[in-house]
Amino acid sequence: MTKPAVAADQDGAGGGARKVPGRGSGAVRDRRRAVSGRLRGGELGLLPVLAGLVVIWVVMQILNPVFLSSANLTNLALESVPSGIIALGVVCVLLVGQIDLSVGSVSGLGAAVLAVLFVDRGLPAWVAAGAALALAGVIGWLYAQVHHRIGVPSFVITLGGLLGFLGVQLWLLGPKGSINLPFDSGLVTFAQLQFLPPWAAYTLVVVGAAALYATGAARAGERRRAGLDAASRQFLAGRSLALLAGLGAAVWYLNRDRGVGWMFVFFLALVLALHYVLSRTSFGRSMYAVGGGREAARRAGVKVRAVLTTAFVLCATLACLGGMLSAARLAAANQSSGGGDVNLNAIAAAVIGGTSLFGGRGSAFAALLGVLVIQSISSGLTLLNLDSAYRFMVTGGVLLLAVSLDAVARRSRVSHGRA
Amino acid sequence: MSAESSPSPPGAPSVRATPREPLLSLRGISKSFGAVAALTDVALDVAAGEVVALVGDNGAGKSTLVKVLSGVHRPDAGTVRFDGRAVTVPSPGAAQRLGIATVFQDLALCENLNVVENLFLGREMRRLRLDEVAMEVRSRALLGELSAKIPSVRTPVAALSGGQRQTVAIARSLLGDPKVIILDEPTAALGVAQTAEVLRLIERLRERGLGILMVSHDMADVRAVADTVAVLRLGRNNGVFDAVGTTAADLVAAITGATDDLVVRRPGRSRGGSAAGTAEATREGEAS
Numbered sequence: 001m002t003k004p005a006v007a008a009d010q011d012g013a014g015g016g017a018r019k020v021p022g023r024g025s026g027a028v029r030d031r032r033r034a035v036s037g038r039l040r041g042g043e044l045g046l047l048p049v050l051a052g053l054v055v056i057w058v059v060m061q062i063l064n065p066v067f068l069s070s071a072n073l074t075n076l077a078l079e080s081v082p083s084g085i086i087a088l089g090v091v092c093v094l095l096v097g098q099i100d101l102s103v104g105s106v107s108g109l110g111a112a113v114l115a116v117l118f119v120d121r122g123l124p125a126w127v128a129a130g131a132a133l134a135l136a137g138v139i140g141w142l143y144a145q146v147h148h149r150i151g152v153p154s155f156v157i158t159l160g161g162l163l164g165f166l167g168v169q170l171w172l173l174g175p176k177g178s179i180n181l182p183f184d185s186g187l188v189t190f191a192q193l194q195f196l197p198p199w200a201a202y203t204l205v206v207v208g209a210a211a212l213y214a215t216g217a218a219r220a221g222e223r224r225r226a227g228l229d230a231a232s233r234q235f236l237a238g239r240s241l242a243l244l245a246g247l248g249a250a251v252w253y254l255n256r257d258r259g260v261g262w263m264f265v266f267f268l269a270l271v272l273a274l275h276y277v278l279s280r281t282s283f284g285r286s287m288y289a290v291g292g293g294r295e296a297a298r299r300a301g302v303k304v305r306a307v308l309t310t311a312f313v314l315c316a317t318l319a320c321l322g323g324m325l326s327a328a329r330l331a332a333a334n335q336s337s338g339g340g341d342v343n344l345n346a347i348a349a350a351v352i353g354g355t356s357l358f359g360g361r362g363s364a365f366a367a368l369l370g371v372l373v374i375q376s377i378s379s380g381l382t383l384l385n386l387d388s389a390y391r392f393m394v395t396g397g398v399l400l401l402a403v404s405l406d407a408v409a410r411r412s413r414v415s416h417g418r419a
Numbered sequence: 420m421s422a423e424s425s426p427s428p429p430g431a432p433s434v435r436a437t438p439r440e441p442l443l444s445l446r447g448i449s450k451s452f453g454a455v456a457a458l459t460d461v462a463l464d465v466a467a468g469e470v471v472a473l474v475g476d477n478g479a480g481k482s483t484l485v486k487v488l489s490g491v492h493r494p495d496a497g498t499v500r501f502d503g504r505a506v507t508v509p510s511p512g513a514a515q516r517l518g519i520a521t522v523f524q525d526l527a528l529c530e531n532l533n534v535v536e537n538l539f540l541g542r543e544m545r546r547l548r549l550d551e552v553a554m555e556v557r558s559r560a561l562l563g564e565l566s567a568k569i570p571s572v573r574t575p576v577a578a579l580s581g582g583q584r585q586t587v588a589i590a591r592s593l594l595g596d597p598k599v600i601i602l603d604e605p606t607a608a609l610g611v612a613q614t615a616e617v618l619r620l621i622e623r624l625r626e627r628g629l630g631i632l633m634v635s636h637d638m639a640d641v642r643a644v645a646d647t648v649a650v651l652r653l654g655r656n657n658g659v660f661d662a663v664g665t666t667a668a669d670l671v672a673a674i675t676g677a678t679d680d681l682v683v684r685r686p687g688r689s690r691g692g693s694a695a696g697t698a699e700a701t702r703e704g705e706a707s
Contacts, residue, residue, distance in 0.1 A: 219552075228555055282549060288532060289532060292531030296526075296528055300527065302540065
C-alpha cells in the first residue's frame with residue numbers, strides 16, 4: 001500500500017493500521033481519522049503523482065506498445081537521472097520557500113567547466129568535477145548573500161543568474177562552442193555503459209527490503225517500549241515484502257535488457273540521503289520550519305540565514321552535478337547544455353512530485369516521482385515521433401495540472417483550518 | 420539552575436497579600452526610542468506562584484516592558500533583579516537561560532509542523548538522528564500535566580484552534596524550565612470557551628509555582644485570573660492593584676486617567692513607582 005501521509009515530515013512510521021499496546025483502540029481510531037481527515041483536508045502527499053504516473057504509463061503503452069519495453073524503460077531510467085538530481089536541489093529551495101530559476105544555466109555551466117578543465121586543460125576528472133561543484137557552491141552562496149544583505153527576492157536574483165551564468169558558459173566554451181568528452185573516460189562509461197550485474201541488483205533489492213523492515217521494526221519496538229502507538233509487525237512485513245516484490249520485478253524486467261544503470265543507483269542513493277536529512281535531522285526539520293513560517297522559525301532559535309544559505313548551495317551544487325552527468329551521458333558539453341527545457345523540467349518535476357511552491361511541504365521522493373512523470377511524457381511522445389512542440393505543450397499542461405492541484409490542496413487546507 | 424529556588428512551595432496557591440522577596444523585580448526602568456520616552460522609571464514585581472496582570476492603553480509601554488524583560492530591548496536605565504540577584508538581559512537567549520520565558524501574541528508556531536515538531540523546534544533531541552520517541556513522550560507528558568485538550572501530538576498546528584495553539588506555545592516555553600513566564604495578550608482573538616481554557620491553564624501554571632506576567636486588554640480576564648494588577652500609563656506606573664476587591668471601573672480609570680485631574684495624578688504617579696505589591700496606599704491616592 002502507499003503511504004498517504006507525507007513521509008518526510010511525519011514520524012515516518014507510515015499511515016496504515018497500528019496496534020496500540022495497553023491503550024485500547026482509541027489511538028488507532030485517532031490515527032485512522034487523522035489519515036482520512038488529512039486526505040480530505042488537502043494533505044495529498046505522494047498519492048496524486050503515483051496515480052498520474054500510472055495513468056501516463058497506461059496511456060503511453062496503449063499509444064505505442066514499445067513504451068513499456070525493457071529497452072525503453074532502461075533508457076528512461078538513465079535519462080531521468082540528470083533532471084532528477086537537479087530536481088532534488090529544486091526541492092531543497094522550494095522547501096524553504098524560495099526558488100532557483102537558474103538551475104538550467106548552472107547545470108550547463110557545470111558541464112562547461114568540467115569539459116574545459118578535463119579535456120582542454122587535461123586535469124584528472126575528479127579535480128575537474130570537484131572544481132565545478134565548488135564553483136556551483138559559491139554561486140549558491142552568492143545568491144543567499146544577495147538575498148540576505150540586499151533583500152532581493154530569490155525569484156529575481158536567480159533570473160539574473162539564469163542569464164548571467166548562461167553567458168559565462170558560452171564564454172568558457174569559446175568560439176568552437178562544443179567540447180567532446182572522450183568516450184573511454186570514466187565519466188562517460190559511468191553515464192552510458194555501466195550497469196549492475198544481475199546478482200548485484202538483486203542483492204541491493206534484498207538488502208533494501210531488509211533494511212526497510214529492520215529500521216521499521218527497531219523504531220516500532222522503541223515506540224512500543226515507550227508506550228506509544230507503533231506500526232504492527234504485519235504492516236512492517238507487508239510493506240517490506242511489497243517493496244521486495246516491486247523492486248524485484250522491476251530489476252527482473254530491466255535485466256531482460258541492459259539492466260539497472262549505476263547512475264540510476266547513484267540517483268536513488270542521493271534521494272535516500274536527502275530523505276534522511278529532511279526527515280531525521282534537526283537541519284531538515286528547520287528547513288520545513290523556515291518554509292512554513294520564517295519568523296516563527298527565527299524566534300524558535302533556528303538560524304534562518306544558515307538554513308537558507310545551505311538550501312541555495314545544495315540546489316546549485318546538485319544542479320551542477322546533474323549538468324555534469326548530462327554532459328557525460330551526451331559525451332559532450334556544448335552551448336545548449338542546460339538550455340532548452342532542462343530548467344523548467346527540473347522545477348516542474350519537483351512541483352509535479354508534490355513539492356509546494358508555497359514552501360514547507362514536499363519530500364525527496366517528489367523529485368524521483370516527478371522526474372519519472374516528466375521523462376515518461378517526453379519518452380512516450382518521442383516514441384510517437386511527435387516533435388518537441390507537442391512535448392512542450394503536454395509537459396506544460398501536466399505542470400499546470402500539478403500546480404493547480406497544489407493550489408487546490410492548499411485552499412482545501414485553508415477551508416479545513418489547516419493552513 | 421540556582422540552589423535557592425522559588426520561595427513558595429509548588430502547591431501553595433496565590434499569596435497576594437503577603438509581602439515577600441519577589442522572583443522578578445524591576446526598579447527605575449527607562450527606555451527611549453529617539454525623542455520618544457517609551458518607559459520612564461517603571462517598577463514591577465512578580466513573585467513565584469503569582470499572576471501579575473500588566474494593563475494599560477495602547478502606547479502605554481506594555482510591549483516595550485515585555486521586550487525589555489525578554490531581552491529584545493535593553494533598558495537605558497534601571498535595575499532588574501531575578502531570583503535575588505541583579506541581572507542583565509542582553510538577548511532573548513540570555514532571558515531563556517535566566518529562566519524568563521516569553522510567549523508573544525503571534526505565538527510564533529510553524530503551521531506546517533505538528534505539535535511535537537513545534538515544541539522541540541530549535542532544540543531537537545539528538546540532532547543528527549532525531550529521537551522522535553523521546554520527544555513525543557516528553558510532549559505527551561508536558562501536555563498531560565497542563566491537562567491540555569490536544570487531539571494528537573502529531574496533528575499539524577494548522578489544524579488546532581486558537582486556544583490549543585496558545586497551549587502549545589505556552590507548553591513550548593515550559594520546556595526550558597523557566598521560573599517566570601510572560602504572556603503577551605494570551606486571550607486576544609479567542610472565543611469564550613477557548614479563553615476559559617487558557618485562563619485555566621494560567622491557573623495551573625500558578626499552581627506549579629511559576630511567576631506569571633500577563634499583558635492583557637481584557638478587564639474580565641484580568642480580574643478572573645490575576646492576583647495583582649499593575650497599570651502603566653504613558654510609560655509610567657499608574658498604580659498597582661489587588662485584583663480582588665478592585666472594580667473594572669477602577670482599573671479603567673487608572674488606565675485611561677479619566678477620573679483623575681492633573682493635580683491628583685502627579686503625586687499618584689510617583690507613589691505608584693515605589694509601592695509595588697502594597698496596593699491599597701496607591702489606590703487611595705488614585706480614587707480620590
